[in-house]
Amino acid sequence: MRDEHIKRMLDEAPLSSLGKAELEGVRAHAEGCADCRSAFEAARGASSMLRARAAEAFEPPPFFQTRVLAQLRERRAAEEGWTLARLWKTAGLLVSSMAATVAALAVFTFVAPQQEVNAQDLGGPYTAESVLLDESDAADGQMTEGQVFTTLYESDEDSAR
């Protein structure tokens, strides 16, 4: 033991578990080694402190059981509430996505065709009907009524001559 330091021995097992012979060896070494002596003193102090601390314990207070059971009921109720809320949320999501789908379908069914007709009205490609019935477009390149009559009468007069 003289040439061996004792710190490892102090750390390996609780001081209280050392046998008499081991303890004597530790003391003998510590007397001649200042470093190990302070380590031994600290280990002994630590051991006493820990035993004193471990001896302390509280007893359950009265009504502890009632409090725990009340807490347990509260937690279970909260968990159930949470599950319901989650279910409700999921159902809400499902319903709202269905409503969105129905709305989208309605838009495609009723609004989109009208938009197509309007697009034609606003200057789409010419159709036979529009060309025949629409007078406004044709007006640009045609004669006025007066000019038509004048032309007609002139041609009649020319033929009479």
Added chain:
Amino acid sequence: MRRHGPRVFRTASKFFRRREQVEEAAQEIFLKAFTQLDAYEARGSFEGWLTRIATNTCLNLLRSAKRRPELTASDLSEDESAWLENNLAGAAAERQQSAERGMVAADLAERVLEKMSPDDRLVLMLMDGEEASVKEVSEATGWSESNVKVKAMRARRRMREAVEKLLSRGAKRGDKDFVNAGGFESSESEGGR
């Protein structure tokens, strides 16, 4: 709960010192035990299963709490400094018998322990404080026995170094009796293996 309450409170008392903290931890332990009751397989003892839940719950509660910075000699109260001095002067064996002395020692232990990690605290309290075996600690925590041994060795070294530091600072402060007062008388429980 009436039957296992004292055991759960004893376990929680090793981790926490204030009564309200101990009660809070004990309540959490029982709530966990109730909710995990389905997971209990009647292979081992119910006490062992409950102790394991208690130990792990307390460890987690401690882990979630913020650790305080290192303890210094100037943080110690007069009583705590005096206890250290007397203990190291070898006069502690008799004086420790009084409840007051024991309380000061426990205060001091708590102040050192609260600077340490929850794992260190656990192994020190169980093995050095309560003289639990490696196997018992292994069963209570779920750690392997070799892991318990390694953790215990490291924790003891840290505790010893922390106390040594306090002592050397105390000695530097001028308490000459601190170290060199022939403090080699064993306390009563030493020498038991």
